[in-house]
Amino acid sequence: xxxxxxxxxxxxxxxxxxxxxxxxxxxxxxxxxxxxxxxxxxxxxxxxxxxxxxxxxxxxxxxxxxxxxxxxxxxxxxxxxxxxxxxxxxxxxxxxxxxxxxxxxxxxxxxxxxxxxxxxxxxxxxxxxxxxxxxxxxxxxxxxxxxxxxxxxxxxxxxxxxxxxxxxxxxxxxxxxxxxxxxxxxxxxxxxxxxxxxxxxxxxxxxxxxxx
Numbered sequence: 001x002x003x004x005x006x007x008x009x010x011x012x013x014x015x016x017x018x019x020x021x022x023x024x025x026x027x028x029x030x031x032x033x034x035x036x037x038x039x040x041x042x043x044x045x046x047x048x049x050x051x052x053x054x055x056x057x058x059x060x061x062x063x064x065x066x067x068x069x070x071x072x073x074x075x076x077x078x079x080x081x082x083x084x085x086x087x088x089x090x091x092x093x094x095x096x097x098x099x100x101x102x103x104x105x106x107x108x109x110x111x112x113x114x115x116x117x118x119x120x121x122x123x124x125x126x127x128x129x130x131x132x133x134x135x136x137x138x139x140x141x142x143x144x145x146x147x148x149x150x151x152x153x154x155x156x157x158x159x160x161x162x163x164x165x166x167x168x169x170x171x172x173x174x175x176x177x178x179x180x181x182x183x184x185x186x187x188x189x190x191x192x193x194x195x196x197x198x199x200x201x202x203x204x205x206x207x208x209x210x211x212x
Contacts, residue, residue: 029086030068030174033181034099035188049107050199053121053151054098055114059090059129068173070134077133083173093129093184100188105195123157123195124149132180139165140179144187148194158194162187 062077063069066085072078085092094112101110111119130143141163148158164183168175 025082027081028083028173030083030177031086032092032096032184033178034096035103035185037103049109050105050123050195051109051111051119051121052101052105052107052195053111053113053119053124054094054101055112055124055126057090057094057097057114057127057129059093060131063089063129063132068134068177070136070176072136080173089132090129093132096181096184097127097188097191100185101192101195104188104192121151123198124151125191125195132183134168134176134180138168138171138176140168140176140183141165142180142183142187146191148198157198160194162190 065079067079067081068083068085070078070080098110098112102108109121111121126147126149128145130145132142134140142165143161143163145161146159147156149156164186166179166182166186168179
């Protein structure tokens with residue numbers, strides 16, 4: 001019994017050491033950041049501003065997770081258990097894209113939806129995200145295929161595919177998320193310009209006058 005009592009503190013010390021080594025570091029959580037709102041900018045009056053329906057937005061299955069995903073090589077993915085999205089990356093992408101378009105188009109009528117649209121709009125935007133993650137070279141990459149549609153979605157007005165990249169300022173995961181936000185901002189600008197082009201009045205064909 002004496003030996004048992006003498007050895008007990010040592011056993012407790014070893015167990016405590018193992019428990020301390022096994023402690024998992026706390027997770028960090030991230031969100032994408034929208035473009036800054038224009039200073040002194042005002043949304044257009046509802047009667048004048050276009051109504052834009054954004055959706056559906058589809059994401060690849062490998063990004064449908066809480067953890068931040070990056071590419072560690074050709075065809076290889078790294079899932080970081082300690083760095084996570086504060087919600088869903090797909091929902092965050094949709095939210096920030098909507099905010100960006102609101103700022104860039106000067107309209108408060110940007111409607112986000114994933115199913116049936118029950119509000120009249122002037123244009124609809126469908127987005128297919130092909131990839132949206134960091135790379136082993138320290139860059140954030142966004143690849144998207146998108147389509148501008150008539151309000152009833154019966155006819156496509158414009159269909160494009162684009163690739164955007166931005167270098168992260170450091171190896172810190174927060175810097176990579178910030179770079180991802182910049183790629184989404186660049187895509188938002190291209191999309192807003194395409195929407196504005198569709199909203200501009202079409203030039204009228206020139207008609208010659210018959211002098212007779």
